[in-house]
Amino acid sequence: MNAARSALRTGGDGNIHTVAAAVLDEDDRVHVGLNLYHFTGGPCAELVALATARTAGARAPRLIVAVGDAGRGVLAPCGRDRQVLADYYPGIHVVVPTSEGTRIEPIATLLPHTYQWENQQVQRLRFRAKHLPAVRDGSKRITMRFNDPLQVGPALLVFASDDEVSLPGRITSTVAKPIESITDDEAREDGFTSAADILPGLRDYYPDLQPGDEIVIVRFDLDE
Incomplete structure (x- = not known):
């Protein structure tokens, strides 16, 4: 104030x-x-x-x-x-x-009776199909993204496969950090053994990723 x-x-x-x-x-x-x-x-x-x-x-x-x-x-x-x-x-x-x-x-x-825009155009949070079981059972609630314009709010979680699966959810927070400042605990939340594994692991998704680049830690939930 x-x-x-x-x-x-x-x-x-x-x-x-x-x-x-x-x-x-x-x-x-x-x-x-x-x-x-x-x-x-x-x-x-x-x-x-x-x-x-x-x-x-x-x-x-x-x-x-x-x-x-x-x-x-x-x-x-x-x-x-x-x-x-x-x-x-x-x-x-x-x-x-x-x-x-x-x-x-x-x-x-x-705003107790807010207009709901989930049925309008909703942002998509995309994953490889292998992550579907962990997202469904709740053991995965974090993902790290590079140059992916995501924001807090409703999202459709999309899992790429021959039979594409989509789950309604919500992005609860997005925190931008340089790769070198990510902690081991944050790395383990996303399935990495330690923070040292983040750069080589993410290069599987983002081949041009550099050590000094900033990535966004995205936390999400599934809608009940």
């Missing part, structure tokens, strides 16, 4: 930039953004802050708050922002104003 207020004091102008938002990410870093008012529909501060967080490497924002100028204090997100948060960051919490002061609420509470 203090970061949002500071950004508003620094960048607010009482006209175009009147709201600031702050995002707390999975690594406890704070990212801020200002709204950009325009009669055609400029972006809200919450969306700008989320994009700023993404640019800085955040993949699983945990908390978001918006503050208005002219003494308005904490502002609840508009309907569009609530839908965006529910679609892309279903685990996020939001600071909202109440008659008894501010309160932290999960986004599902703010």
Whole structure:
């Protein structure tokens, strides 16, 4: 909240930039953004802050708050922002104003009957067929990807074979890391013996992968 207020004091102008938002990410870093008012529909501060967080490497924002100028204090997100948060960051919490002061609420509470877009075009998380048993029995809930634009939200888990199998699921987090910073525990979660095995193992999928490249650790679940 203090970061949002500071950004508003620094960048607010009482006209175009009147709201600031702050995002707390999975690594406890704070990212801020200002709204950009325009009669055609400029972006809200919450969306700008989320994009700023993404640019800085955040993949699983945990908390978001918006503050208005002219003494308005904490502002609840508009309907569009609530839908965006529910679609892309279903685990996020939001600071909202109440008659008894501010309160932290999960986004599902703010949008209890959200529009469900699972039946629209859903992102696909693709696997080789050999991974199907482990995904089905729950022993595999992590995968590492390179240059694969995935995001938190609904996903169709697709297993390539002559009889292609698809399972409905959800990507719960995406964390970008340089290969050399991945831990042995993270490596073992994805079936590797140790972190030293990640680069040669992933080159089976990505032949051009280099030691300094950044990969994304994707965590997912199956829908019940």
